[in-house]
Amino acid sequence: MTLRPILIHPDPRLKKVADPVAEVSKEIRKQADDMIETMYDAPGIGLAAPQIGILNRLLVMDAQRDPEAKPNPMVLINPEVIWESDEKNVYEEGCLSIPDQFAEVERPKMVRVRWLDLDGKAVEEEFDNLWATCVQHEIDHLNGTLFIDYLKPLKRQMITRKMQKLKRELARG
Ligand code: K1U
Ligand code: ZN
Numbered sequence: 001m002t003l004r005p006i007l008i009h010p011d012p013r014l015k016k017v018a019d020p021v022a023e024v025s026k027e028i029r030k031q032a033d034d035m036i037e038t039m040y041d042a043p044g045i046g047l048a049a050p051q052i053g054i055l056n057r058l059l060v061m062d063a064q065r066d067p068e069a070k071p072n073p074m075v076l077i078n079p080e081v082i083w084e085s086d087e088k089n090v091y092e093e094g095c096l097s098i099p100d101q102f103a104e105v106e107r108p109k110m111v112r113v114r115w116l117d118l119d120g121k122a123v124e125e126e127f128d129n130l131w132a133t134c135v136q137h138e139i140d141h142l143n144g145t146l147f148i149d150y151l152k153p154l155k156r157q158m159i160t161r162k163m164q165k166l167k168r169e170l171a172r173g
Pocket of ligand 2: 137
């Protein structure tokens with residue numbers, strides 16, 4: 001497994017719509033392994049392939065809160081929301097591509113998602129609360145949407161400027 005650098009906003013690759021995975025190949029399984037390692041290392045509860053510069057519809061997540069629990073990462077290939085609840089939930093979201101910035105985002109409290117697993121088998125599951133927030137946040141990444149796109153323009157601009165400054169500092173070393 002290889003740790004991959006996580007892209008920081010603003011980056012044009014984070015604004016692109018990712019391509020469907022045509023075949024669950026050895027290369028896709030390697031990408032998923034690298035993403036799991038990168039997510040736990042960050043640390044984060046999710047990671048989408050575009051965040052490491054790969055424009056595939058692939059995401060990983062592990063939103064269990066119990067720090068004692070054994071890691072149990074999920075890998076979702078070509079995920080699609082097939083149902084969402086009318087009931088909403090507000091969660092203070094963060095993003096590994098927008099470090100140290102948090103904001104409340106309202107999303108459906110529950111979603112039913114269909115995807116392919118690592119054997120290429122179709123799977124469906126209902127997610128709620130933090131898991132639902134996380135899977136929606138990650139699917140947004142596959143569509144070039146960031147959580148700051150739900151904020152008022154002024155707040156979004158402020159965060160983007162902070163990230164531009166951070167990137168300049170990181171580039172200077
Ligand atoms: O996609 C990402 O950028 C990962 C992001 C996922 C996410 C967080 C919160 C709400 C929705 C989606 C993160 O994992 S940010 C880091 C984070 O939330 C966290 C890190 C360590 C422990 C617990 C949470
Ligand atoms: Zn994110």
